[in-house]
Structure formats: structure tokens, C-alpha cells
Amino acid sequence: MAPLDQTRKTDIGEAGSDTASRLLAWYDAHHRELPWRIAPRALASGTRPDPYRVWLSEVMLQQTTVEAVKAYFRAFVEKWPDVEALAAAPTEDVMKAWAGLGYYSRARNLKACADLVARRGGSFPESEAALRELPGIGAYTAAAIAAIAFDRPAAVVDGNVERVVSRLFSIATPLSEAKPEIRVLVERMVPDKRPGDFAQAMMDLGATICTPRRPRCMLCPLRADCSAILSGDPERFPVRLPKAEKPLRRGAAFVAVRGDGAILLRKRADKGLLGGMTEVPTTAWTARADGATTDAAAPFPANWRRAGQIAHVFTHFALELDVFHAQASGDTPVGHFWSLPSDISGEALPTVMKKAIEAAIPGATKKPSPHPAKRPA
Helix, strand or coil, rough: CCCCCHHHHHHHHHHHHHEEEEEEEHHHHHCCCCCCCHHHHHCCCCCCHHHHHHHHHHHHHCCCCHHHHHHHHHHHHHHHCHHHHHHHHHHHHHHHHHHCCHHHHHHHHHHHHHHHHHHCCCCCCHHHHHHCCCCCCCCHHHHCCCCCHHCCCCCCCCHHHHHHHHHHCCCCCHHHHHHHHHHHHHHHHCCCCCHHHHCCCCCCHHCCCCCCCCCCCHHCCCCCCHHHHHHHHHCCCCCCCCCCCCCEEEEEEEECCCCCCEEEEEECCCCCCCCCCCCCHHHHHHHCCCHHHHHHHHCCCCCCCCEEEEEEEEECEEEEEEEEEEEECCCCCEEHHHHCCCHHHHHHCCCCHHHHHHHHCCCCCCCCCCCCCCCCC
């Protein structure tokens, strides 16, 4: 990729303050109300963001939508309102609360980070460099915390920001190769004043106006600067290379049910895919190899019947599991445990395992309603 030329850098620097001013004015009027965010008016009156809540939300938001994260975030801060409380929580409880957010290594790093910050007095460091030394905090998360929580001038570049900048400058380089150039461009745009609001404004612009499909360009505060609009095809950017087809892996899952409705579960190894999470017994499938797909590989003899097949997509591969269901005697195989129907929704079950259980017992993983329907008189 060719380096960003000096003329372009100079132009960005000269126009950057005006661009930031227009973007911040738009943000003041149109920002999203989010449970972890301090609104601009509150910031102006002296209320500061809680670094714990900023950190927690940013970790949750990686690879997960804002709407999906809201409920998880509220549940987390209700259980663990600060970093010391999260550090004191059992790891198993944190994993259970994380179930459904995906990327379970992030939950383990979340707990490790909370433990370290609590041991150091409970305060997050303010600089990007110091933040990156904490478990699970990479370049993006460090920049986001530094900017939003501490108002440091940091270049915060997520997928929304990549899209906005790719269109502003009609970056023809495929996104996978253009990321360093995009970061340089953002660095030149970040204002000295309100860099945290600027970062969130860029994210909001990408999420609500400069959307992947059918962007609302006429409402964009930066439309006068956007070269993609002049091209007549803003959806062309960012340019992406064709996606490689994901390999398909196969395996089987076994849903054994005791007489009282309890389901047989086990904990996965702490390291590796879905590390530390809970699962029904399965065959030895991995990201690189298939597992057995018949009931001959079941953990114990029973009258297994095929309950169906489920599909799940991981980052690097797709998975199909043939699901088998059986009534069990109640004996507990070594390394397994039984979870009662009232407890199953609270287990640390990743989505793929919930799918397997649902294929055999529809509704089993759903939380019971706090207000059960009354029987008609």
C-alpha cells in the first residue's frame, strides 16, 4: 500500500478542526442514548465517564451489536457495579453472565483484567500504552478507553469509523490492507478538545447515517467533505476482497435427560475454543477436524434417538452437529454434572450448545417467565 502523501496530510490537518466542529455539533443534537454513555450535556456540566463502564462496554461490543449488548451490560453492572466487585466474583459466575456474547476468551480476559486493576488499587491507567498492558486490551480498546473515559486525543477506529473514513476519502485499497492508512487519517482528524465525544460521534455517524447499505447521505454533517458522494456510489466503500469460504466441520451432540428433567453437562477445558464454557457431551470435533456423527460415540449406552441437526458459524469455520436425545438412568459419568430445568438457563452455555439442547428439548434453555400465565378459572 502506498504511504499517505504529504499533501493529503496537510489538507486533512487544515480542514480537520472544521470537520470535527461540524461532527460534534451533529453529535450534540443526535447522539445515541446508551446505558454506558455520558451524554454531551452531562459532560459539559462536569460529569465524567466511569472508566469501568467504558471498559466493560467496549469489551462487550467487540463483535456484538449495540442492541444485544445493552441487556448484558445492565445485568453486569447490576451484579458487579465496579471493578472491585467484578474481581471478587467467581470466574464461573462471570462466564455464566457472559454466555451468549461469544468469544469466551474475552470473558476470561475480562476477569483477569479486573483482578489486576483491583490489585493495583481499582483505578484504570489513563494512557493508551499503560492500558494495553492489561489483559485483553488491544489497540482499539485502549484508544477507546483513553479517549472516552479520560478525554485523551486517541484515534479510535472500529468498523463504523473505517467505513466513514473509507467513504470520506474514497479509499480504493481493500480494507484489509487500508487499515494503517485509515488510522493515520483518523489521527489527523482527532481534535484536541472533546476527543472522547469525537470518537463516539464517528461511531454514531457510521451506525446511524453512514450505514453499510443505503447510507443517508443527505443527513450527514460531513457530506460536503465526502468524496464517495461525488463518486455517486458510496456503497462501493470500503472495498473488500472476496471472502474465503469457511471449512465445514461435523460432529454429534448428546442431550441426556434424567427423570427429574435435569440435563447432563460438562465443562470444557479452560484453554482453546469455547474454553471454560459448559456443554452437553459432544464428539471430538475441532476447528481443524471432524468428530464422529453417530450415536455409537455417545458417552454411555442409552436408547438414543436422533433429534435433528443444528448449524453454527464460528469465526474460522462452520459447524454442523447431529443431535441425539435420550432418557438417562441418573448415574453421573466422570467429569459431568446434572443441571436442573430451573438452572439450565443460568449455565455458561455458548450459543451452539443452546441450539443443541433446544433441538432435543424445545424451550429448555429459555429463562422462566417471572409472571407465569394464570390458568383460566
